[in-house]
Amino acid sequence: xxxxxxxxxxxxxxxxxxxxxxxxxxxxxxxxxxxxxxxxxxxxxxxxxxxxxxxxxxxxxxxxxxxxxxxxxxxxxxxxxxxxxxxxxxxxxxxxxxxxxxxxxxxxxxxxxxxxxxxxxxxxxxxxxxxxxxxxxxxxxxxxxxxxxxxxxxxxxxxxxxxxxxxxxxxxxxxxxxxxxxxxxxxxxxxxxxxxxxxxxxxxxxxxxxxxxxxxxxxxxxxxxxxxxxxxxxxxxxxxxxxxxxxxxxxxxxxxxxxxxxxxxxxxxxxxxxxxxxxxxxxxxxxxxxxxxxxxxxxxxxxxxxxxxxxxxxxxxxxxxxxxxxxxxxxxxxxxxxxxxxxxxxxxxxxxxxxxxxxxxxxxxxxxxxxxxxxxxxxxxxxxxxxxxxxxxxxxxxxxxxxxxxxxxxxxxxxxx
Amino acid sequence: xxxxxxxxxxxxxxxxxxxxxxxxxxxxxxxxxxxxxxxxxxxxxxxxxxxxxxxxxxxxxxxxxxxxxxxxxxxxxxxxxxxxxxxxxxxxxxxxxxxxxxxxxxxxxxxxxxxxxxxxxxxxxxxxxxxxxxxxxxxxxxxxxxxxxxxxxxxxxxxxxxxxxxxxxxxxxxxxxxxxxxxxxxxxxxxxxxxxxxxxxxxxxxxxxxxxxxxxxxxxxxx
Numbered sequence: 195x196x197x198x199x200x201x202x203x204x205x206x207x208x209x210x211x212x213x214x215x216x217x218x219x220x221x222x223x224x225x226x227x228x229x230x231x232x233x234x235x236x237x238x239x240x241x242x243x244x245x246x247x248x249x250x251x252x253x254x255x256x257x258x259x260x261x262x263x264x265x266x267x268x269x270x271x272x273x274x275x276x277x278x279x280x281x282x283x284x285x286x287x288x289x290x291x292x293x294x295x296x297x298x299x300x301x302x303x304x305x306x307x308x309x310x311x312x313x314x315x316x317x318x319x320x321x322x323x324x325x326x327x328x329x330x331x332x333x334x335x336x337x338x339x340x341x342x343x344x345x346x347x348x349x350x351x352x353x354x355x356x357x358x359x360x361x362x363x364x365x366x367x368x369x370x371x372x373x374x375x376x377x378x379x380x381x382x383x384x385x386x387x388x389x390x391x392x393x394x395x396x397x398x399x400x401x402x403x404x405x406x407x408x409x410x411x412x413x414x415x416x417x418x419x420x421x422x423x424x425x426x427x428x429x430x431x432x433x434x435x436x437x438x439x440x441x442x443x444x445x446x447x448x449x450x451x452x453x454x455x456x457x458x459x460x461x462x463x464x465x466x467x468x469x470x471x472x473x474x475x476x477x478x479x480x481x482x483x484x485x486x487x488x489x490x491x492x493x494x495x496x497x498x499x500x501x502x503x504x505x506x507x508x509x510x511x512x513x514x515x516x517x518x519x520x521x522x523x524x525x526x527x528x529x530x531x532x533x534x535x536x537x538x539x540x541x542x543x544x545x546x547x548x549x550x551x552x553x554x555x556x557x558x559x560x561x562x563x564x565x566x567x568x569x570x571x572x573x574x575x576x577x578x579x580x581x582x583x584x585x586x587x588x589x590x591x592x593x594x595x596x597x598x599x600x601x602x603x604x605x606x607x608x609x610x611x
Numbered sequence: 612x613x614x615x616x617x618x619x620x621x622x623x624x625x626x627x628x629x630x631x632x633x634x635x636x637x638x639x640x641x642x643x644x645x646x647x648x649x650x651x652x653x654x655x656x657x658x659x660x661x662x663x664x665x666x667x668x669x670x671x672x673x674x675x676x677x678x679x680x681x682x683x684x685x686x687x688x689x690x691x692x693x694x695x696x697x698x699x700x701x702x703x704x705x706x707x708x709x710x711x712x713x714x715x716x717x718x719x720x721x722x723x724x725x726x727x728x729x730x731x732x733x734x735x736x737x738x739x740x741x742x743x744x745x746x747x748x749x750x751x752x753x754x755x756x757x758x759x760x761x762x763x764x765x766x767x768x769x770x771x772x773x774x775x776x777x778x779x780x781x782x783x784x785x786x787x788x789x790x791x792x793x794x795x796x797x798x799x800x801x802x803x804x805x806x807x808x809x810x811x812x813x814x815x816x817x818x819x820x821x822x823x824x825x826x827x828x829x830x831x832x833x834x
Contacts, residue, residue, distance in 0.1 A: 415692060446783075495802075
């Protein structure tokens with residue numbers, strides 16, 4: 195739920211409750227006041243009637259006292275003290291009932307007690323209450339409208355900088371260029387602060403990343419020299435003719451280890467280089483020609499594993515580093531060979547939007563979340579475990595997308611241009 | 612051949628010197644820019660092995676210095692930095708080759724010899740070893756005048772072996788040489804055996820002599 199609608203809902207429900215309570219209080223207050231007024235009038239009337247009866251020694255006729263209707267009922271010697279009641283009467287015109295206030299008291303006339311009831315219509319008070327209710331309703335509607343309008347127009351504009359900042363955070367990339375700060379936020383303190391904090395954070399993240407990157411680069415370079423020393427010592431050592439077969443076997447193992455170390459180092463350096471975007475050999479590349487060359491390059495291994503390659507290429511040209519695209523294709527194709535079965539197949543398809551490489555292989559899907567991560571390697575794999583990471587990073591650096599899909603029996607890697 | 616090794620890593624210098632020093636070769640060493648420029652201005656070298664990162668400057672300064680003095684010797688850069696830009700800068704400044712650390716000494720030797728041959732035998736680029744004659748420009752191998760047909764990998768291997776004659780060359784060095792910039796496989800070693808077997812067969816059929824001997828578990832030696 196958006197902040198805006200959440201806030202609108204809360205403020206609307208609170209106002210609604212307050213208006214309902216307010217309306218109720220109005221109703222009660224007006225009823226109370228009008229009852230008080232009626233009671234005063236009725237008391238006065240009662241006193242007048244009693245003195246009228248005293249003076250004239252007869253009951254008054256209805257027209258002698260304007261709107262007040264009085265009824266007399268003989269109750270013998272019983273006595274009832276004057277008190278007020280709420281009652282209804284039926285209007286003459288029809289069956290409409292009108293709510294009324296009445297005073298009931300006892301008058302003594304010619305030695306008999308009469309119960310006198312004087313009623314007065316509450317119609318006037320009811321009209322007032324209706325009016326107040328109508329006004330309250332109109333106010334509620336107006337308030338709703340006002341809130342909607344404010345939220346739609348004003349709120350959206352006030353929150354504009356926030357959404358811009360949000361966009362900026364979403365677009366943030368450690369390797370990307372620094373973006374222009376959001377200017378519109380200058381008016382509101384909170385946004386100003388937020389903007390500032392984000393700028394600081396971006397700067398810090400970039401700095402840290404930069405130093406991590408140069409650390410990796412330096413560490414890898416520094417490691418190359420010791421590996422070179424190991425290699426050169428081995429190259430000299432194996433010239434010794436007195437070495438036994440066991441010793442030679444161990445030396446071969448050291449060779450392999452130093453070879454792996456240097457491959458790993460080269461991969462790490464390559465990753466740094468891709469991240470740095472320091473590739474200057476950018477040219478227009480004919481991908482289908484590159485693919486054909488690559489397949490030719492892998493002929494030996496394809497033959498030895500007896501793998502069939504189906505190549506289905508439409509012309510597609512991209513502008514990119516020749517070196518990186520070569521590595522990308524090498525990594526993807528060698529991956530498809532490495533994890534293939536003996537006598538398996540590879541299908542490569544290329545069109546304007548996509549390059550897809552499918553291979554037969556193990557019957558289980560790879561973990562789609564992990565395969566592109568560094569050093570995530572299948573137990574049976576012999577590579578440096580950086581091949582797919584490198585491939586993905588090359589794709590990212592050109593705005594392509596590298597994805598994996600398992601559609602038994604095919605493992606499918608595809609690049610979306 | 613007179614060589615100058617400019618490299619500050621003394622253990623590495625030691626290995627290079629041991630490997631390259633043989634009959635007819637003299638190796639001299641400089642550990643920094645200052646002593647290197649001194650030596651270069653005083654003596655002539657057939658080839659200079661130059662490290663880029665030196666304690667008191669970069670190898671590129673030395674490269675400039677050599678070119679300024681118009682010295683004839685070949686220059687091969689050995690560097691831990693394989694940035695394309697570094698490589699291009701060095702080659703543009705007049706380096707003859709660029710080798711990235713770590714490398715095999717057999718590779719270094721083969722490259723030095725290739726530069727040396729290019730520089731010293733202008734015109735007729737022929738390499739003779741025992742009864743084997745190689746026309747380097749046309750990439751043709753002849754044995755006593757008869758053409759021997761070799762595949763590209765076999766030809767590369769033969770040159771590599773001749774450059775490192777009498778030395779044991781490890782499987783690893785051979786695989787790195789044959790599949791230089793390509794992805795290598797666990798199967799690459801099997802391919803290597805196949806290529807070696809074929810080369811050996813072709814050579815012994817043509818010369819009735821076995822030039823290649825295998826050294827148990829580690830590699831081959833060309834005699």
